[in-house]
Amino acid sequence: xxxxxxxxxxxxxxLDERSRHLRRLVVEGLIGGGRGHIGSSMSLIExxxxxxxxxxxxxxxxxxxxxxxxxxxxxxxxxLAQYAMLADHGFFPRQELATFCRSGTILGGHPEYGKVxxxxxxxxxxxxxxxxxxxxxxxxxxxxxxxxxxxxxxDGEINEGSVWEAAMAAGKHKLSNLVAMVDYNKIxxxxxxxxxxxxxxxxxxxxxxNFAVTEINGHDVQALRDLFAGLPLDPERxxxxxxxxxKGRGIxxxxxxxxxxHKSNFDDETVKALYSALEA
Amino acid sequence: MRKTCLNMxxxxxxxxxxxxxxxxxxxxxxxxxxxxxxxxxxxxxxxxEQNIIGMAAGLAFEGxxxxxxxxxxxxxxxxxxxxxxxxxxxNLPIRLIGNGGGLVYAPLGPTHLAIEDMALxxxxxxxxxxxxxxxxxxxxxxxxxxxxxxxxxxxxGKGGDPIVSDGQPVKIGRANLLRAPGDVxxxxxxVAVGRCLDAADLLARQGITAGVLNMHTVKPLDxxxxxxxxxxxxxxxxxxxxxxxxxxxxxxxEVLGDAGKMTRVLRLGLPDSFSxxxxxxxxxxxxxxxxxxxxxxxxAEALRGPDQTTQPDAPGLQRNAGN
Numbered sequence: 220x221x222x223x224x225x226x227x228x229x230x231x232x233x234l235d236e237r238s239r240h241l242r243r244l245v246v247e248g249l250i251g252g253g254r255g256h257i258g259s260s261m262s263l264i265e266x267x268x269x270x271x272x273x274x275x276x277x278x279x280x281x282x283x284x285x286x287x288x289x290x291x292x293x294x295x296x297x298x299l300a301q302y303a304m305l306a307d308h309g310f311f312p313r314q315e316l317a318t319f320c321r322s323g324t325i326l327g328g329h330p331e332y333g334k335v336x337x338x339x340x341x342x343x344x345x346x347x348x349x350x351x352x353x354x355x356x357x358x359x360x361x362x363x364x365x366x367x368x369x370x371x372x373x374d375g376e377i378n379e380g381s382v383w384e385a386a387m388a389a390g391k392h393k394l395s396n397l398v399a400m401v402d403y404n405k406i407x408x409x410x411x412x413x414x415x416x417x418x419x420x421x422x423x424x425x426x427x428x429n430f431a432v433t434e435i436n437g438h439d440v441q442a443l444r445d446l447f448a449g450l451p452l453d454p455e456r457x458x459x460x461x462x463x464x465x466k467g468r469g470i471x472x473x474x475x476x477x478x479x480x481h482k483s484n485f486d487d488e489t490v491k492a493l494y495s496a497l498e499a
Numbered sequence: 500m501r502k503t504c505l506n507m508x509x510x511x512x513x514x515x516x517x518x519x520x521x522x523x524x525x526x527x528x529x530x531x532x533x534x535x536x537x538x539x540x541x542x543x544x545x546x547x548e549q550n551i552i553g554m555a556a557g558l559a560f561e562g563x564x565x566x567x568x569x570x571x572x573x574x575x576x577x578x579x580x581x582x583x584x585x586x587x588x589x590n591l592p593i594r595l596i597g598n599g600g601g602l603v604y605a606p607l608g609p610t611h612l613a614i615e616d617m618a619l620x621x622x623x624x625x626x627x628x629x630x631x632x633x634x635x636x637x638x639x640x641x642x643x644x645x646x647x648x649x650x651x652x653x654x655x656g657k658g659g660d661p662i663v664s665d666g667q668p669v670k671i672g673r674a675n676l677l678r679a680p681g682d683v684x685x686x687x688x689x690v691a692v693g694r695c696l697d698a699a700d701l702l703a704r705q706g707i708t709a710g711v712l713n714m715h716t717v718k719p720l721d722x723x724x725x726x727x728x729x730x731x732x733x734x735x736x737x738x739x740x741x742x743x744x745x746x747x748x749x750x751x752x753e754v755l756g757d758a759g760k761m762t763r764v765l766r767l768g769l770p771d772s773f774s775x776x777x778x779x780x781x782x783x784x785x786x787x788x789x790x791x792x793x794x795x796x797x798x799a800e801a802l803r804g805p806d807q808t809t810q811p812d813a814p815g816l817q818r819n820a821g822n
Contacts, residue, residue, distance in 0.1 A: 332589055340560065344584050350550045351585060354557015354565075361519075361539045362561075381581070384550035391544075 225436045225463040226405075232438055234469055239497045241268055242469045244303035244316055246493050252320030254483035255328070258473060259373065260299040262404040262437070262464040267292075269443040270369060271304040279309040282336045288366045289339050289355050293348020294373035294402060295329035296481075302326050302335070310337040346379025348372065349399055353388050356397040356457075367450065371400045375407030378416045383428065389457040390429030397457040398450070399430065402437065404466035410477045425459035437462030470496045500656045501598055503634040507641035508566045508596075509533040512540055515645060517562060521555050523548060523569035548573050552581035552593070559591035564645065570604070571597030571613035571654060575620060586650040587623040593650045595620075600630060600654035600689060601740030602769075602780045609773040613654070618745035620652040621718045627671060628718040630654040630689035636664035636715060643671050656690040657780055663693045664713065674714045674721040680731035681708025683798045687738040688714045688747050694784070695738050697791035698798065707799055717747050722754040729755060734763040736798045740784065743768045765801040767794060 220228070234242070241264050249255040267290075271277075275288040292301045299319070306313045311325065318324035325334045329343025340351050352370035359366055372382065389397055403421070405412050412418060425432045431453035435442050443462075452458045466480070467473030470493060485493070505520075509530055512518040519540040520530060534541040544551050548569060555565035567574065574597045575582070586593045597616055604611035620628045627649055631637040633656075644651055651671075667675040677692070678699055685695035692713045699709035712728055714721065729735055737748035748766030755761050769787055776783070784790060788797065 340556070341584065341588050344580055346549070347553055347581065347585055350553020350581070351557040351560065353550070354554040354559070355561055356557070357542075357554070358558050358561030358563060361563075381549035381553070384547035385553060387547060388544055388550050388554060 222434060222463065225434065229436045229438050229463045230465045230468070230474065232436070235440070236499060238264055238268065238440070239469065239499065241300075241303050241307065243494065243497050244306060244313070245299045246497065248299045248302055248316040248319035248326065249493075250485060250490055251317035252328070253485065254320060254481070255299050256296040256481045257299070257470070258404070258406065258467040258476070258479040258481070259294065259297040261468045261470060261473070262466050263297045263300040263371065263402050264303075264468070265438045265440055265443060266371060266400060266402060266462055266464075267300050267304045269440055269447065271308055273444050274447040275369070276366065277337070279337070282310060286364065286366055289352070289368040291339050291342065291348040291352050291368070291370045292330060293342055293352075293370050294345070294376050295342030297373070297402070298326075298328070298330040301330060301338070305335065305337045311335070345373070345376040346381035349382055349385035349389070352397055352399070353385050353392070353394065356389070356394040357392060359396055360394070367396050367398060369398045369400065371402060373407070374401055374403045374405060374412050374418065375415070377401060377418055386425065386428040386430065393455050394457040395451040395454050398460060399425070399457060400460045400462055402464055403461050404464040406466040406475065406477050406480065408480050421461055425461070429456055430459040431456040432459045432461070434461040434463060437464035438468055472496070500631065500634045500637050500658045500660065502658060503637045504596055504641060504653065504655060505530055505568065507638060511641065511645055512537060515564070517564045518645075519558055519563045519565050521551055521565050521567045523551055523573065525568065548578040549581050552578045553585050555593045556581075556585035556589060556591055559593050560589070564592050564594070566594045566596060568596040569598065570611060571600045571616050572611055575613065575616040575652070579619060582620070583623050587625050590625045590649050592648060594644055594653060595650065596653045596655060598655050600656060602783045603657040605774075605780050605783045606777050608777060609775070612774055614769050614774075615742050615744070616652070616654060617717055617741050617747070621745060621750065625649045626718065627651040627716065628654070629671065629716050631656075631715050632689055632692040632713055633660050633662045633664050634658070635662050635666065636669055639669040640671075640715065643669055647671055654689060660690045661693050663696055669715065672716045672719040672721060674712050674716070674724040676710070676724070677713050678709065678711040680710035680728050682733050683707060683736055683802055684710035684712060684728045684732040685736050685738055685798070686712045686714050686725065686728065686747065686751055688717055689740055691738045691740050691789065694789060694791045694794055698794035701791060701795035702799060705799060707802065709798065714747060717750060720750045720754060722758070725751050725754045726758055726760055729760055729762040732762070734765060734798070734802050736765045736767060736794070736801065738789065738794055739768040740789065741768050742771055744771060763801070765797065767797060
């Protein structure tokens with residue numbers, strides 16, 4: 220399947236009940252906080268779903284377990300997707316989602332280390348997560364530990380020069396225990412990435428930084444499972460996975476709409492429409 | 500001082516497996532022994548300061564204590580957000596070693612002069628700021644860094660500076676009194692402490708007693724020592740190789756103001772200006788009124804009364820309008 224087919228298919232695969240359930244959890248947070256990066260969270264769901272459901276080792280009762288796989292949501296503004304997964308896996312009670320962004324909550328508009336069980340680093344300022352992941356992957360190598368480190372970045376985030384500094388380091392150190400993923404939904408805050416700052420040829424960029432590179436339909440649960448079952452892609456190189464996704468996926472009236480990158484102040488009608496879009 | 504500091508990193512690494520060294524693109528041969536003896540704890544990562552700080556944070560999250568080293572301007576200005584967020588917000592035990600604090604790189608011009616490094620670092624929550632005065636003090640201070648739970652910015656002098664710290668034990672956040680408080684008491688940090696001791700000798704010849712407090716830790720500041728000096732002196736004179744905005748002098752004023760114990764304070768330091776000349780650290784400090792003679796003259800003048808004080812010419816840092 221070529222990239223164009225993946226992009227088209229990303230929008231067409233029907234969402235199963237698990238994917239709709241997780242999106243409803245995102246909406247719970249969104250409505251609770253009266254705001255949120257909805258488009259950026261919805262495009263991420265299948266990526267985090269497969270990582271948490273099928274790939275990563277972790278223990279919600281012991282979030283600091285030393286053998287756990289590390290997950291860093293470098294695009295911290297997509298945190299509602301991670302919060303949904305963490306709540307669903309019992310890192311904290313589901314009711315917390317409704318406190319999103321409120322005074323006293325543990326669930327801020329960007330994820331915070333030390334507040335949210337299961338969050339490895341505070342992100343939100345873009346372009347930080349991959350460097351931290353590089354340090355964590357190096358630490359695992361020094362200690363001869365076998366866990367992996369996953370970092371998910373946004374396609375606007377990778378405009379940051381620091382991402383490419385981190386990519387140089389990961390390539391230099393041949394960190395095969397590191398997986399860098401890009402949620403390539405092709406829309407950043409202002410508009411379409413191809414107009415704001417086109418990152419193409421994106422696969423070639425990562426390849427040039429000595430990554431083993433692959434692309435995938437980021438909403439295809441089985442394809443993601445199959446990919447991660449074969450880790451590492453290359454025993455001598457870190458891995459970059461370009462995930463073709465759809466911004467706002469699962470909410471038809473929000474899909475591919477730059478204005479749904481972040482939304483606030485939902486009226487009753489919108490709330491109803493959001494839940495209705497995610498019904499079975 | 501730099502050599503002593505880096506040698507201490509190696510010594511600490513031999514003692515403690517958590518210690519790792521991360522450099523940018525330092526001179527050839529830096530810490531060669533450590534590199535060969537413990538290659539998995541020595542990293543030279545190239546001219547990529549943002550990544551170096553983030554990578555150090557990743558290592559620190561996993562229980563390591565990274566000692567990160569590059570030129571002071573680059574470890575503070577270039578990667579400020581990484582220092583603030585990755586090191587500061589996470590409150591990780593990263594040690595930032597800045598070569599050439601102040602005017603050390605005078606011949607290299609304003610891109611390399613760390614004139615506001617302490618201001619930048621002091622403003623970051625959780626960050627400790629230390630500016631040892633000589634190589635001996637550096638050795639004693641480095642022992643203290645192993646178990647400090649938070650990030651530390653370590654400002655290095657040029658090296659070969661006179662040993663003036665008098666063998667006193669170093670405790671982070673605890674100032675060392677080198678001369679008992681007098682009519683005037685100098686509060687200083689880094690290599691400027693030595694100049695204050697010389698200035699105190701000059702004042703003594705004029706019959707003016709002068710104390711010298713070595714404030715190696717600029718944050719957390721030893722407020723108790725500042726208030727004690729204020730209570731025992733007619734005037735405090737802060738001396739720093741740093742702009743007067745948000746450096747040691749500012750910190751001293753904050754302590755006095757917060758305690759409601761405003762006393763007379765003369766702040767000596769660098770003007771709010773980029774340099775436009777070269778030369779040496781020594782010549783530039785003299786040009787800017789930080790030679791012992793000038794420090795003594797201005798302290799004596801200030802002691803006589805506020806109406807007697809004059810601003811020094813600062814030829815090194817005056818840019819012509821329109822340039």
